[in-house]
Amino acid sequence: MKKLISTLTIVVALLFASPAFAYTVKSGDTMSKIARDNSLKLADLARLNPQIQNLDFIHIGEIVHTNKSEETTTKPEIVVGNSEYEINLLARLVxxxxxxxxxxxxxxxxxxxxxxxxSVSFPNTIKEVIYQKGQFQPVQNGQIDKxxxxxxxxxxxxxxxxSRNIAAGSLFFYNPAIATSRWLDSRSTTLVIGRHVFKI
Known part of the structure; x- marks a missing residue:
């Protein structure tokens, strides 16, 4: 059975890293630039650096971990609800x-x-739902990183x-005026707000 959003969830916090894979922030650096320079997606770089709460605010001299192999040195941490990273990720998708x-x-x-x-039909976390293959155009075109x-x-x-009742149990939304795939047309409409049609 799926957990509720407000229940305790287990997240992995990266607490230790090999100095060989650490980058020291210099003037003019951004997390996006560091990600590109290390052939990483911004989401992957963020996961490697849970100590950075705001991806748009890093300090000169701060250490940024840049290698996925660091994920092997992890320690589980209990947090209540959703992580700040997931909340920020959802806001970027919105x-x-x-x-x-x-x-x-x-x-x-x-x-x-x-x-x-x-829903039992989808992954268990905000991050997994957003990054589920083929679900959200901004993930594919890079807009999610803004x-x-x-x-x-x-x-x-x-x-x-x-305010969950606003979407009335909707699991999908789309703009029918620009949608290239019409498979959602056959699903039941729950509401229409602006140019978006919400479906169940």
Whole structure:
């Protein structure tokens, strides 16, 4: 049975790293640049560096771990609810998918991801749902790597704190005016907000 979003979840925190795979932040560096320079996706670099809470704010002289082999030296840590990384990731997805949509549409997009986490038909975590192959266009085109805006962050927190009913159990959403695949047309519509049609 799927866990609820608010229950305790196990996350892996990377606490130790080989100095051979550590990079010292220099003037002009960004996490995106460091990821590109080390042939990593930004999401992978973020996972290697859970000590960096804000991917858009790093300090000169800070150590950034850059090698996936570091994942073998891990220690389990118990955290309540979702990690800051997952909350930020969801906010970035909301920005990419719904930046020109009404605020309620942003909340509804966040709810779709949370509904999937609760559904037996989808993965168990926000990160796994977002990165499930072929599910979200921003993952494929790189828009997921752009920072979230204030409205998207607010919408995610609202979705996590009692506004799940906005999306009425929806597991999908799309813009029928630009969709290249029509398979969602046959599914039941739960609501329409702005240009997005939400489906169950």
């Amino acid at each position: 920005r990419a998918e719904a930046q020109n949509e009404p605020y309620q549409g942003k909340v509804a997009v966040a709810c779709v991801v949370l509904n999937r986490v609760d 920072p979230a805006d204030a409205d998207s962050i607010k919408a995610v927190h609202e979705a996590m704190n009692g």
